[in-house]
Amino acid sequence: MKVTVKRWHAIAQWQWDIGRTDEHGDAEEDVCGICRVPFEGCCPTCKVPGDDCPLIWGECSHVFHMHCLLKWIGTVASKQQCPMDRRPWVTAERKVTTNGS
Template sequence: MKITIRHWHAIAQWRWDIGGTSDHDDADAEDDVCGICRVPYEGCCPACKMPGDDCPLIWGECSHVFHMHCLLKWLGTAASKQQCPMDRRPWVTAERKIAQPVAPAALPSTAPS
């Protein structure tokens, strides 16, 4: 039997890796929105037209996540007092460490000498 594909329609979905689990239920849906603008992380902040790398997320040492533009606008107001809008601790941007794969040449040799 031979099958011929006459039409192909691909669909893709992406989401920011915010360090949570990949399987979300309705209870976790509220945690997947910016605490300032209340737009989902996969969307963009009100100042942007397209989601993605032009509208990145920013993490604080307090573990709260926001759209970068929302946080910068918040920190630019006098009322912010340079504090996290969720817990009012002084805002400190966290360093995101991305795991780098180990090159095969860097692995120790197990062959006898």
């Protein structure tokens, strides 16, 4: 039997791999601790999520949108500290990847 595909419509989904999973092994949905927008969304500065609005990890294991953290660190009140635990901010060496589903 021969089949001819006349047209098709692809659908894709992506999400940041933040390295956290829930009790079912699914990726844990989380939000930026600064802007409170989900990581799959973009920070208030950006219009499109993804590589133009990457995530940044601290050695303290907290994750933020890069633009949110840079804006925070640029303020005098931040004292160059993590906004979640107030430890000195040190960016972790971590490779950011996206998972397609």
